[in-house]
Amino acid sequence: MSMLPPREVPDNLPSIEYQKLVLRYQFLVWPRQMAKCSKLLLQSDPSSQGITEERSKQLAMLMTALEATFFATDTINMVQDTASEIVKIAATGVGDAMDKNPFTAQAKKNVLLMAGMAKSLADGALHKVVSDVVLPSVGLPVDFVPPGHSPEHYLAMAMRYEQFGFAEAARMACERAIEADPKGTAGTRARVRMRTRLPLKPVPAAATKQYGAGLKTYVMKEYENAKSIFELLVRNYPDFEWAALMLAKTLIYQGEIERAQDLALKVYRYNPNMIGSHLVLASIDVVAWRPKLLEERLEKIRGLDPTTPELAPFDSVLQMMAGMGCL
Numbered sequence: 001m002s003m004l005p006p007r008e009v010p011d012n013l014p015s016i017e018y019q020k021l022v023l024r025y026q027f028l029v030w031p032r033q034m035a036k037c038s039k040l041l042l043q044s045d046p047s048s049q050g051i052t053e054e055r056s057k058q059l060a061m062l063m064t065a066l067e068a069t070f071f072a073t074d075t076i077n078m079v080q081d082t083a084s085e086i087v088k089i090a091a092t093g094v095g096d097a098m099d100k101n102p103f104t105a106q107a108k109k110n111v112l113l114m115a116g117m118a119k120s121l122a123d124g125a126l127h128k129v130v131s132d133v134v135l136p137s138v139g140l141p142v143d144f145v146p147p148g149h150s151p152e153h154y155l156a157m158a159m160r161y162e163q164f165g166f167a168e169a170a171r172m173a174c175e176r177a178i179e180a181d182p183k184g185t186a187g188t189r190a191r192v193r194m195r196t197r198l199p200l201k202p203v204p205a206a207a208t209k210q211y212g213a214g215l216k217t218y219v220m221k222e223y224e225n226a227k228s229i230f231e232l233l234v235r236n237y238p239d240f241e242w243a244a245l246m247l248a249k250t251l252i253y254q255g256e257i258e259r260a261q262d263l264a265l266k267v268y269r270y271n272p273n274m275i276g277s278h279l280v281l282a283s284i285d286v287v288a289w290r291p292k293l294l295e296e297r298l299e300k301i302r303g304l305d306p307t308t309p310e311l312a313p314f315d316s317v318l319q320m321m322a323g324m325g326c327l
Contacts, residue, residue, distance in 0.1 A: 002257075003257040003258065003261075003284065003287060003288035004028075004255055004257055004287065004288075005021055005024045005025060005028075005033075005287070005289075006021075007030075007033070007255075008033075009021065009033050009036040009037055009040070011040075013040075015041060016324055018037045018040050018041050019041065019320070019324060020289060020324065020326075021033070021037050022034055022037040022038060022041065023286060023317055023320060023321075024286060024287050024289060025037060026286075027252075027283045027286045027287050028252060028253065028255065028287055029253055147176070149176070149180075150180065150186075151176075151177045151178075151180040151181035151184065151186035151187060151190070152177075152186050154173045154174070154176040154177035154180060154186070154190070155173070155174070155177045155186050155189055155190055155193070157169075157170075157173040158170045158171075158173035158174045158177065158190065158193060159193075161173055162193075162197060162198070164212070164215075165208065165211045165212045165215050165242070166208060166212075167198055167199050167202075167203040167208065167242065168202060168203055168208070170193075170197075170198055171194060171198050171202075173190075174190040174191075174193055174194045174198070175190075175194075177189075177190035178190050178191060189307075192304075192305050195273050195304075196273050196274065196275045196304045196305050197274075197275060197276070199239075199240060199241045199242060199271075200239070200241070200270070200271050201239050201240075203237075203240055203242075204237070207233060207236070207237045207240055207243070210229060210232070210233050211233060211240075211242060211243055211246070213229055214226050214229035214230050214233065214243070214246060215246070217229060218246065218249070218250060223250050223253055223254055226246070226250050227247065227250045227251070227254070230243055230244075230246050230247035230250060231247060233247075234247055234263075239270065241267045241270065241271055241274050241276065241277070242276070244263045244264075244266065244267050245263070245264065245267055245274075245276045245277060245280055247260075247263055248260040248261075248263040248264045248267075248280045249280060249283075251263070252280070252283060252284065252287065257284055257287060257288065260280065260284060261281065261284050263280075264277045264280040264281045264284070265277075265281070268281070273304060275301055275304055275305060275308060275310075278297055278300055278301045278304070279301070279310050281297055282294055282297045282298060282301070282314050285297055286314075286317055291318075291321045291326045291327050292327070294314065294317070294318060294321070295318060295327060298311060298314055298315070298318065
């Protein structure tokens with residue numbers, strides 16, 4: 001049985017089934033399907049949410065237009081225009097009424113999320129931003145981590161290096177933080193970060209360069225190109241956890257859930273402390289609608305690092321699942 005939800009949203013399902021589907025589509029980043037589910041949810045019983053019939057029709061019309069525009073990439077400007085209208089409506093009393101019910105509130109959030117995605121897609125300067133935001137522009141030297149800074153500064157540097165794909169610079173910054181504050185909070189956080197975020201083995205410079213190229217194409221949503229780069233990295237550097245996890249994330253967006261799960265499990269077996277593998281598996285648990293496994297997965301992540309910021313969206317999904325009686 002496939003772990004994927006249907007690519008075409010079925011008609012005439014109970015509201016709770018659309019509530020489940022919209023969460024699963026959200027983690028796949030399938031905006032057209034998210035739009036249709038959100039529309040059907042809002043159409044189901046608008047009167048109980050304090051939304052007039054006229055307002056309900058208007059919202060449904062906007063979401064239908066948004067759903068349709070995602071069929072082709074040459075209609076991005078129309079998506080952006082539609083998205084801006086949705087944002088305006090969501091900011092009115094209609095949006096406030098939707099917030100009173102957790103499920104329609106979630107539908108509203110999904111619509112706003114799609115509006116943000118549309119804006120990013122429509123922004124022709126996106127590739128330039130990705131290309132030009134190199135480390136020196138944010139004050140992060142690539143070749144070394146200079147001494148003389150506070151432990152908090154080093155910890156922040158480590159997080160930024162990790163964000164840009166520089167594993168060894170991140171490791172060096174963590175080591176500086178530990179040296180500067182061996183028994184304090186920053187030093188402790190740096191140790192946790194090294195253990196749960198960074199690759200076990202040193203990453204060669206060539207792998208770092210290729211990984212950066214893969215990140216760039218991934219952020220630009222060029223998933224086929226990203227997949228090719230990460231496939232090559234995994235083949236050439238089989239112990240580079242980040243490459244395997246980014247390939248898994250790319251595969252999720254392409255609907256190749258089974259292989260993404262295999263890659264994440266391989267990373268987990270090699271490096272059980274790597275939080276990234278647990279986060280990828282948690283995403284797959286949502287897509288495959290495995291509430292109990294998701295609950296267990298989040299507890300494992302909390303055990304590794306209870307301050308993990310990526311837990312927040314999963315906790316929200318877990319609350320939604322509990323509200324549906326799925327736990």
